Amino acid sequence: MKIMKDEIYLDNAATTPMSPGVIATITAEMIHDYGNASATYQIGRTARRAIDQARQEIASFIGAKEDEIIFTSGGSESNNTAIFETAKSRQNIGKHIITTAIEHPSVLNPLKELENQGFEVTYLPVDQTGHISLADLKAALRDDTILVSTMAVNNEVGTINPLAEIGKIVHEQSPAYYHVDAVQGLGNIDLDVKSMQIDLLSTSAHKVNGPKFLGFLYENSDLKLPSLVYGGEQEKKRRAGTENVPGIAGFGVAVKELADNSRASEQAEFAHFQQIILQKLDDAGVAYSINGGVGENVSHHVLNLWLHGLETNMMLTNLDLDGFAVSGGSACTAGSLTPSHVLTAMFGADSPRIRESIRISFGRYNTDEEVAAFAEDLVRIAKKHQAPTK
Secondary structure, three states, X not given: XXXXXXXXXXXXXXOOOOOHHHHHHHHHHHHHOOOOOOOOOHHHHHHHHHHHHHHHXXXXXXXXXXXXEEEEOOHHHXXXXXXXXXXXXXXXXXXXXXXXXXXXXXXXXXXXXXXXXXXEEEEEOOOOOOOOOHHHHHHHOOOOEEEEEEEOEOOOOOEEOXXXXXXXXXXXXXXXXXXXXXXOOEOOEOXXXXXXXXXXXXXXXXXXOOOOOOEEEEEOOOOXXXXXXXXXXXXXXXXXXXXXXXXXXXXXXXXXXXXXXXXXXXXXXXXXXXXXXXXXXXXXXXXXXXXXXXXXXXOOXXXXXXXXXXXXXXXXXXXXXXXXXXXXXXXXXOOOOOOOHHHHHHHOOOOHHHHOEEEEEOOOOOOHHHHHHHHHHHHHHHHHHOOOOO
């Protein structure tokens, strides 16, 4: 058995390592720009400039205006703000919301709470590739639909939603706002909130080689939603709390690095990584299936594999012992005994896939050599424990 001296990290959908540029920026800000950005003296103004620069970089990257970017503690807060504050402010219009069956818990759980408060939620089903039917969306829209919320990219199987088509349908056929959870989309697909007719968009910095506990909510300036966090007048009275100046500056650098890189080139590299793994599995005769797909309309940073007859926990334990970090699904449910709601929605509660699948997810710092080493170990473990095929 080959024991790896250093861990090879292949769980970038859960979180990503901070880039050297981000670390350097955060460190410098912590040392030099320690002032409160709300203060009017020079060191406060210096901190404010760091925030303004990051906001400008981020707004430009998604085609938004600078005053439409609200810094938050991360994707969960951004999703909660978009959902709860839309519901609160628009319930006089209606109490119907549409989402999909494979959203992140930070979308699904707020919606469950709204159902307890008398709102009606339609959960659109998905096919075995993880895609919704646009016909189903059109049929579900009503005059009292106030919000449609969909992911940009699914965190477990990489499915990409047709955001522009959804935005067009939502705005042509209903009074609803369109909210996009772009936590997995930022950096993996091109995003333009105006052309895609997106009203609200949530992100998280730690998914794009930035710091943890930081994100932003894009809010179309025409919406004027109330705040989720009340207190001071930070973020133009839209999100109270003293700003995390070093983290925000680091987030700005992380987004600038995204802007300097080609999404198409990175996706091509991730697709290459996928093929390294799949080829080695094929050559060794390992029985497997792909959950979702590796073709069009998926982000190649995620590869979700059903390894026939091999329990997820057994595979994760063996891979971990050999120095490889992968997961069984969403990081937010990693310690839960509950089966993946994403795979359940795609394949049914009785499918063996929900207890025999692993998620591999790539990032910008992975190499061919790392992926090949992982694939070899995956084959070794699978051949040891998998029953021979007849």
